Amino acid sequence: xxxxxxxxxxxxxxxxxxxxxxxxxxxxxxxxxxxYLAIKDMITSIIGExxxxxxxxxxxxAILILVSNLMGQFPLFMSPTASxxxxxxxxxxxxVYYNYVGIAENGPIGHLRHFAGPRLPFMIAIFITPLIFxxxxxxNSIRPMTLGVRLFANMFADEQVFIQITNLFPPFTQVLVPxxxxxxGVFVAVVQAFVFTLLSLIYIGEVSHAPHDEHHADEHHG
Numbered sequence: 001x002x003x004x005x006x007x008x009x010x011x012x013x014x015x016x017x018x019x020x021x022x023x024x025x026x027x028x029x030x031x032x033x034x035x036y037l038a039i040k041d042m043i044t045s046i047i048g049e050x051x052x053x054x055x056x057x058x059x060x061x062a063i064l065i066l067v068s069n070l071m072g073q074f075p076l077f078m079s080p081t082a083s084x085x086x087x088x089x090x091x092x093x094x095x096v097y098y099n100y101v102g103i104a105e106n107g108p109i110g111h112l113r114h115f116a117g118p119r120l121p122f123m124i125a126i127f128i129t130p131l132i133f134x135x136x137x138x139x140n141s142i143r144p145m146t147l148g149v150r151l152f153a154n155m156f157a158d159e160q161v162f163i164q165i166t167n168l169f170p171p172f173t174q175v176l177v178p179x180x181x182x183x184x185g186v187f188v189a190v191v192q193a194f195v196f197t198l199l200s201l202i203y204i205g206e207v208s209h210a211p212h213d214e215h216h217a218d219e220h221h222g
Contacts, residue, residue, distance in 0.1 A: 002080035005068040012067065035063070042198065047205040054204055057097055062197040065090065065151070069189030072159050073182050081192070082155040084148065091147035094200045099140075102207030114207065115140070143203065151196055158188045 016028035025033070039059050043051045065081060072079030080086045102111040117132040119125075162181045 001071065001078055001083075002068065002086050004077075005064065005071060005080050008071070009064050009067045013063065035059075039197070042201060046198075046201045047208055048210055050210045051201075051204065051208060054101070054201075054208070058197060058201060058204075061090070061094065061200055062193055065196055066189065066193035069155055069193055070186065072155070072162075073185050073189070079155045079159060079189075081151055082159050084152045084156075087152040087155075088144065088148035090151065090196070091144035094147055094196075094203065095144040098200065098203040098207055101204055105208055111207065147196060147199060151192055154188060154192050158185050 013032065016032040018026055018028050020029060036059070039062055040052065040055060043055055043058060047054065068080045068086070070079075071077045072082060081090075099111070102114070106114065115133050115136040116129050117136070120128055162178070162185060165181060166178055
């Protein structure tokens with residue numbers, strides 16, 4: 001199902017893209033542009049303008065998870081994100097990426113240093129900094145699990161609620177009840193894709209910083 005979700009994601013983006021036009025964009029292009037602007041605004045508001053370079057990865061998370069979540073609303077399909085294997089893989093991917101960003105921008109030592117919290121006076125830092133470092137290290141280490149469990153639990157629960165509630169009602173309501181639950185399912189799918197993307201952005205924002213304008217700094221110093 002996850003392989004199908006990946007193929008569907010590429011096909012949907014290709015279909016919406018269509019023939020790009022600045023003068024007369026079609027509805028698919030407008031939809032794609034609206035999604036692009038929404039994700040870009042999230043990135044700039046959380047990370048800053050320099051975070052734009054992370055848009056391909058973040059947008060891939062957002063669209064792929066949304067498509068995976070929505071697949072469960074169609075007959076003969078199930079949401080890949082209702083499987084803990086898929087959600088843990090997504091959580092690990094997010095974890096690896098933001099740590100890669102942290103190491104690439106700050107170096108291995110600098111990346112570890114941010115776990116130690118703010119700089120404190122020496123006598124206070126002796127006692128407080130190791131404690132902060134241990135807490136932050138543990139907190140970051142369990143993030144793949146918390147990301148995966150949150151997404152899995154909500155999508156699995158959504159599918160189970162749909163099945164169980166539908167079976168409780170008599171046959172003549174088998175059209176109306178699934179319709180109402182489908183609306184709820186779409187809402188849950190959108191919210192969970194948003195939450196995963198938002199948390200990933202927050203984690204990237206913790207380790208990513210605007211580059212210093214070294215050229216301008218040299219001129220000012222001179």
